[in-house]
Amino acid sequence: MQIALAPMEGLVDNILRDVLTRVGGIDWCVTEFIRVSDRVLPASTYRKLAPELFLGARTAAGTPLRVQLLGSDPACLADNAAFACTLGAPVIDLNFGCPAKTVNKSRGGAVLLKEPELLHAIVREVRRAVPASIPVTAKMRLGFEHKDGALDCARALAEGGASQIVVHARTKVEGYKPPAHWEWVARVQDVVAVPVFANGEIWTLDDWQRCREISGVKDIMLGRGLVACPDLARQIAAVRAGQQVSVMSWGELQPLLADFWLQARRKLSPRYAPGRLKQWLAMLTRSYPEATELFNLLRRENDCLRIDALLGIDMPVSQPYQQVSA
Template sequence: MEGVVDHTMRQMLTKLGGIDRCVTEFIRVTNTRLPNKVFLRYCPELNNGGLTEAGVPVYVQLLGGNPEMMAINALQAAKLGAPGIDINFGCPAKLVNKNDGGSVILKQPNRVYDIISAVRNATPHSTPITAKIRLGFEDRSLLHEICQAVFEANTSELTIHARTKVDGYKPPAYWDAISDIRERSPIPIIANGEIWSIQDYQSCIKQSQCTDIMLGRGILACPDLAMQIKAFEYDRSHQKLGPQGILELLAQFSEITEAAYENRYVGNRVKQWLGYLRRQYPLASELFEDVKRLTFAEDISEQIQRYQSRMVSPVSLIS
């Protein structure tokens, strides 16, 4: 997720377990071959065989409307060791769409085919090429045509965000609209959109008929959601993350972020995560209020520590 799930967030979340694969933020492809440093900036995991520290593969995501340039850049990512390439046909941002990238391409299914097949043909067969779409741009009238284009281009897997571009991020997600596609698809279909809890997960797989799902904002609000889902699926026990666990994660995140970015960016990143966490954790709302005017890493860490010391129970203080 652009501006949110970078390598530091992937490191944090994959350590908690339950995640089988990550995708980078989208890398915008225009009319140049991007220098290696760009791929490495978006996906430093390429220096680690394309895996997070916890060993989870990270696919490099490309966005653009020029098949030839997409192919050239996909090959470069593959050469750098990307475990897979994901192509973004879902981004709704005005500026991105105006520059011929993301969901606007869904208006022309033949272009979806041209882009994916150019990328597929340019990259080694061992590199999976996956795609992510929405149900359509304005409406769902082209959904079957779009999916047919995806299948004919030899895509390995397709993720469907169960909303149109016009729906934006507004609930609900129309999981049932995926089931038709799933039924006739020759490739795995991954359902996405509005999965915030185990209950949402259950409804989503039931309505979409998919066995695999992609989590977006849900895992930022509830960092062990993937683990909760796996525990539920495999009938394993799992102790849900409590407020103390969340504070520990935030302290680690602040530290990792400080090592990766300039000090003055740490505050925004922690605040941004708190913005998602407060949906599930009242403590995150409280902490957000206390850090919202802070910028620097050390000030933020101090507040997190203050909350951590407040959480220590009287029993452990005297034991």
């Protein structure tokens, strides 16, 4: 069984990947999608979105990182995949699941599920372009508007050369509205010979157990559920190993939250850093009453020094934050 951390654009950047993988239980993680259009992107783009590539393609905790590409041009995606491999990408993942309207309008993400033959061509060309030792994987939804073509899409990906398929168990139109249709993950696994990962609506141990029973697959990808409950993967891994489950307390989470803030302060300008902290805190309110209290204190606060004080951080004047524009 493998537990993966989902790629969530605008949320799970290298900072949150670092913090969440330190908690434990995650076998691998994926970059936010790297949008490919008409050229080979420069190394600076990969350095920005996947800085772990330049540190052995692992987070500080040692969790392997995969590089995810998004686009619709098979040849251009193949060229970018090959270049990413020269930078150290150990796995190339392809995004066919993003539901964002702006992405879909530019012919990327879930809209490609309308064209199984294009899915096949993209995976085939990327597979041909990268070294045989580097796997090519894919993430899909159950369709754009309807689920009727889900099995054809899965076959197209597997036959094109995808060695694993993550299935977000909803269509694009369904977005993130519950429920996730885990029974369709089982149907996908029935028609492909590669491992299928279940993704969507796994917020708790009970959700995971129900997902496993309904989907019939052992591998999972956790997204919002892991962001809201940072030790969810560790809890699942403990059950998997027959060990006692320990739940992370707010006191244990606070140092990670403070470190997340410090990293956001160093990476982002004072204008944008508070928003990143509030974004994560808002999701943590689902699991921690203390997060709700802190979020209410910070909701209208945009002064970084006052946020430092609320988090109990005393940053010496002699060690100023590196202020980089977002």
